Amino acid sequence: MKARQKRLIFVLLGVVAVIGASFLINKAMQGNFYKLYTPQEVLAGEVPTGQTIRIGGLVKEGSLKRSDTELEARFVVLDKHKNEVTIVTNKILPDLFKEGKSQIARGILKADGIFYAEEVLAKHDANYMPEEMKDIVTEQHTPVKDGVK
Amino acid sequence: MIPEIGHFALIITLAIAIVQAIFPILGVSLNKPQWVALARPTARAQFLFVSISFACLLYAFVTSDFSVKLVANNSHTQMPLIYKVSSLWGNHEGSLLLWSLILAGWGLAVSIFSRSIPPVMLARVMSVMGMVAIGFLLFLIVTSNPFERLPFPPVEGRTLNPLLQDFGLAVHPPMLYMGYVGFSVAFSFAIAAMLGGKLDAAWARWARPWTNIAWIFLTGGITLGSWWAYYELGWGGWWFWDPVENSSLLPWIAGTALVHSLAVTEKRAAFKSWTVLLAILAFSLSLLGTFLVRSGVLTSVHSFAADPERGLFILIFLGVVIGGSLTLYAARAPKLQSTGRFDLVSREVGLLVNNVTLAILTLTVLLGTLYPLIIDALGSGKISVGPPYFNNISIPLGTVLFLSMGVGLFLRWKKDSPERLMKKLLLPANLAIIIAIFAPMFFGKEFSWRVSLGLLLASWVALTALIWFAAQGRSLFVKPLSAWGAMLGHVGMAVAVTGITLTSMYSTEKDVRLELNSSYEVAGYAFKFIKMEDRKGENFTATRATVDISKEGKSFITLYPEKRNYGPGTMPMTEAGIDPGFFRDLFIALGEPLGKDAWSFRIYHKPFVRWIWLGGILIALGGLLAAFDGRYRRTRKVFLKEKANRQTSNKGAAA
Structure with missing residues (x-):
């Protein structure tokens, strides 16, 4: 085989690799990104039903109810404007899950307006709040300090 | 007094690192042998002084000196000695000091096991390692001083995050750091080769064992991390595609490619510029991992604190390292001509397929890891990338990779x-x-x-x-x-x-509600909830369940999953009950009380899970x-x- 033919084959292999990779990424991305929504967006009807998304907010005081016979738990999450969404889950709630504290649930919003969660995450440290939750639950944005956000 | 000595030693270390970064390499261009000869002594002195600094901090932790802010925030007099030691690196500042110590340790090792390396080459390698050290030492001294004192020392410390009070944590970070930092050696060798404009088989032969050893530590660190997550995070997962896990996997994948492409460079004098690029990539990804973990831009068990100033510092450092080395690469790579010729059917091509696949894997995992940050930065909402993305990518790429792994071994060099x-x-x-x-x-x-x-x-x-x-x-x-x-x-x-x-x-995973004396069957094993009791540990109190497991009516083991409380201000901890086995693990974790003597439990039957580790x-x-x-x-x-x-x-x- 001549050197030129060989180079051509290597170039072709490279092109195939690039096309394959982009195809793969494109395919893998479909439906595997979980967007974070607020209760406000749910009430405003901006949230797609029937696909996996996440909802963040504070767990409303006194809203956690458990079934007497099954694992099922239901609770209400709030955002800073006091919009409410009910969440139902059949999974164990995390250790740090508490009424009045923040949580993020991953699951599906059904047409009945209830969010069915496959997973509930609580903040994972006594004094640490997930970065992405700050905008949702903080009453007012803290003033920008020293020009650094 | 001792913490001040530590702080002072750290500043001296920085001064030595500056000498190490400037003089040997300048000595090469100005042809001053005395300067070139500084490479070894400065590397050794750097290690000596950073060790003194580390020892001082360790002393403060072991003696529970709460006048040091870091100790007061992370330690406690009642903790067992091993956790007093490991709490040194269970926080941002201490882990950075450990990083610097390990970096200097690699420098020391290179200075000892380098008798066959020409002085000019060694001078360049040591100077590059000195530059990396400067970055980290500046970061420590300027933004994250571990020796900061408190004007009014508290009587008792705030204890180490209970999640981290575990043997796994005592060893996981040092192992991982050994790997991360070890790639700085391969990186320094690559930069030195580009500066010298010469990259031959001898070079690959020097760089290979160092790269291998770094890669071993990274492999060990990731394996330990996965095992630790399995039994300690309490919920029995062994890999979550969590951004921080990914940031340790990325340098590993790049490192795996590097280990293989170095073989081609050594044996066949081919893939030269590609090897250099991989060495840069592996170390840059290690730095990126540090940035992602330490800057707090990602939400994870690993982020200690979000501090924009620190994040910015690492980002700039990252920019300098990647930007600088890629600029050098652009200028010098054409000089690194590969002389080895090979045919389409040859081991070189086998390894090329391996490398290309690993490179694509690195980039796709990187994309999935950074995508949420990019989207957020563009202001188009907050998303998280689910595990299916990574699974969809790794299955086809893994298939190509594993098929070529089998073929590659049998291929002959050059032509087959x-x-x-x-x-x-x-x-x-x-x-x-x-x-x-x-x-x-x-x-x-x-x-x-x-x-x-x-x-x-x-x-x-x-x-x-x-x-x-x-x-x-x-x-x-x-x-x-x-x-x-x-x-x-x-x-x-x-x-x-x-x-x-x-x-x-084939795993079975169930979240169930169990009342006292009731049982639940998973994969032929009946889990019976016998009793609930309180017990007291060394520095915690616990609620412990007794669960009897039987198969075909015969009871064969009793497990004790528990919830631990490490005192006010700490989070409760789930300690799972695990019956490990070569072919399957039985795993039960205690959830929450549901009232009426009922508790929630998570029960797993995990076949072959030990094989992963x-x-x-x-x-x-x-x-x-x-x-x-x-x-x-x-x-x-x-x-x-x-x-x-x-x-x-x-x-x-x-x-």
């Missing part, structure tokens, strides 16, 4: 005939297909193409490695260490893939054996002999 290759591969291919078809039946579950594919690839990789290994060396029993290394590395990968496939596909151990062992292959020592001997000859002949000439 397809017919010869086919003949060799026929047996393992057939055996692998048979295993893939029949083994799943053994588990008695419905057919799944994923299980068959996983087992096909695993047995293909393992069989080819074993058959290849049998033909190596002079006899059946005497094999070169590098052959042992390659075989164990490949078999370890096969073992891990078997574990991953079977655990992912066993595979990791085998891979690391393979890397270790390969690093100690005789030829690296031989290079040194030959070099020393030549040197001795030259000296005697010089003397003769003088006489």
